[in-house]
Amino acid sequence: MTLKQQKLDITDRVTGKLLNGEIQLFAEGESIGRIKLPDGIQMELNHHYESEQNKIYQHVSVPEQSEPRYTDCDEGGWC
Numbered sequence: 001m002t003l004k005q006q007k008l009d010i011t012d013r014v015t016g017k018l019l020n021g022e023i024q025l026f027a028e029g030e031s032i033g034r035i036k037l038p039d040g041i042q043m044e045l046n047h048h049y050e051s052e053q054n055k056i057y058q059h060v061s062v063p064e065q066s067e068p069r070y071t072d073c074d075e076g077g078w079c
Helices: none
Strands: 014-019 022-027 030-036 049-052 055-058
Touching: none
Parallel strands: none
Antiparallel strands: 014 022, 022 030, 049 055
């Protein structure tokens, strides 16, 4: 049996991760390449997100301190 080479469009399955000034490309968990980003590139992120030094951060609201909870267990945590 002879196998024939064929091109398969996998564009919708490719994902990227930002790492060290480039975008690492993956398909089904396998590294398939990279996109080198030029120095000084500016990212446009949605509200609540920002980039700083090749990292992406999400702004979230978290409680300042844990809220006390009622429990009928002893102080050691045993119920």
